[in-house]
Ligand SMILES: Nc1ncnc2c1ncn2[C@@H]1O[C@H](COP(=O)(O)OP(=O)(O)O)[C@@H](O)[C@H]1O
């Protein structure tokens with residue numbers, strides 16, 4: 223079966239900067255793929271590239287195929303027929319993506335009428351169905367509310383309703399639950415999961431919350447400084463991370479379930495912060511990597527298939543890190 | 555020894571047609587050397603409570619006592635002295651750092667305001683705190699925008715600690731940071747706590763961080779503290795239905811795709827529900843809950859809960 227989306231060697235540059243340096247991955251129909259990584263690692267730019275929303279001065283290379291169709295060189299006009307209809311998107315702050323002077327209903331109707339020849343009455347009816355679908359209580363009344371009349375969680379539901387209005391095959395959610403509280407976040411994630419199962423829609427979930435990934439994603443891809451550095455099924459990746467960056471992230475997260483407490487000792491740190499330079503010769507993680515050695519500075523380590531479905535971009539995998547468990551790392 | 559105690563504190567904001575009781579009849583104590591976490595959904599009143607303690611916003615009623623002195627009765631001059639001993643660290647240090655001042659000027663300002671040292675002494679103090687919070691020596695003559703989020707938070711911490719306060723209110727200090735940076739900042743806060751014998755009130759909505767970082771937890775819902783317990787006890791036996799829902803909502807790698815623990819939204823603080831404020835979302839709610847606000851009951855050592863049916 224061909225994947226729904228195939229991204230090959232996708233890169234984005236601005237002037238002399240190269241924030242996305244060539245990432246390749248597939249998205250299977252109906253799956254939930256999580257992308258995690260530091261801010262500035264290129265997650266959002268990759269996502270924007272997938273829906274043709276990169277700023278016009280961005281340089282992009284590589285290819286993106288959706289259901290076999292090459293999207294690399296589409297015009298803005300062509301993108302408009304794909305965005306919303308075949309690929310939907312929701313962002314972190316619904317307030318900035320919703321129009322404050324239009325009611326929720328008007329905004330959904332607008333989206334429906336861009337893509338489908340439907341009259342206002344049926345569009346409004348469909349909009350109420352959509353609000354219902356995303357579990358907004360009293361949808362028939364809420365449809366005439368303005369965004370500011372809704373809570374953060376409700377606004378994010380409205381964004382999801384707009385995102386799925388035209389039954390896209392792929393929905394991209396960029397930090398869509400980050401600004402929400404845990405109880406509301408759990409509701410939204412459950413909603414996304416139900417929707418993708420019911421609508422057979424793939425979801426790319428961009429997040430920095432490893433718990434969310436472990437709990438909801440089918441597959442996870444870890445990015446660092448514009449590259450994919452690890453990929454696999456969530457459980458194996460988190461139980462047995464390969465790449466030193468992934469290992470560091472897990473070790474640096476406080477672990478409530480084992481009762482980790484500051485009086486017992488400090489958290490493991492990843493020293494420094496992300497540095498991404500155009501003229502790097504070696505591994506971008508090298509300045510922060512506890513395992514770095516001279517050879518790491520010679521060439522950018524390629525991402526390699528390590529075992530079934532597991533990829534990592536570090537030459538020390540798996541010979542050095544093959545059998546170290548996460549528990550051993552955090553001393554639990 | 556009790557460092558700070560708060561009795562029946564309320565803070566209201568007038569908003570449009572009505573008022574919002576952001577903090578509603580809250581009582582709490584912070585012991586010397588303790589880290590107390592304040593958790594709850596956004597908008598539940600955590601930051602308002604933090605600011606009311608040092609009268610950055612004026613409480614409407616109630617009493618705050620810091621080391622035996624009544625903060626609520628302090629004159630402007632006394633308040634200035636108090637703000638040397640209680641400091642605040644914010645989520646977004648950038649918003650609170652003057653972009654046109656160098657880090658050196660930012661850190662020197664509080665020393666000047668409080669008349670500490672001469673030029674030479676101030677330079678020494680600034681250089682020492684910068685080193686302690688892990689800012690490289692050349693940072694002092696740079697501007698806030700030249701720093702990453704983690705480094706900016708180090709500047710915010712240096713500024714808060716330069717006067718050697720006794721209590722620091724940390725308002726979501728790591729929420730905006732990447733995971734790899736979060737651990738650095740949490741470790742720094744622990745190190746500084748030990749070095750300067752600080753006590754913290756740590757406002758956060760991240761329960762994994764709270765589990766690690768605090769000695770005691772206050773759970774807040776719509777302006778009220780609904781449960782207070784030592785950290786380990788709260789995780790071992792959460793008693794309030796809201797606390798249970800919060801803990802159950804934390805994404806947990808071991809629980810694939812479990813259902814959201816509670817439905818519904820945080821009700822509008824303009825018009826909070828009658829009786830127990832959690833009744834609109836509580837799976838155990840009864841008529842009693844809708845009619846009558848629950849009192850605090852003791853649930854174990856240092857563990858109190860406001861729920862008619864806590865068990
Ligand atoms: N329009 C733009 N012009 C120039 N640089 C940009 C632009 N958008 C993003 N960048 C830079 O690209 C890098 C990656 O950004 P982004 O894709 O937003 O990362 P993430 O989503 O992982 O936080 C950052 O260093 C950011 O400053």
Ligand code: SF4
Nearest residue numbers: 505508511514518536
């Ligand atoms: S290649 Fe070297 S520096 Fe990079 S992650 Fe592997 S060990 Fe560390």
Ligand code: SF4
Nearest residue numbers: 830833836843861862
């Ligand atoms: S008092 Fe009633 S409504 Fe409130 S938390 Fe307890 S059981 Fe639920």
Ligand SMILES: [Mg+2]
Nearest residue numbers: 261262265266
């Ligand atoms: Mg981003």
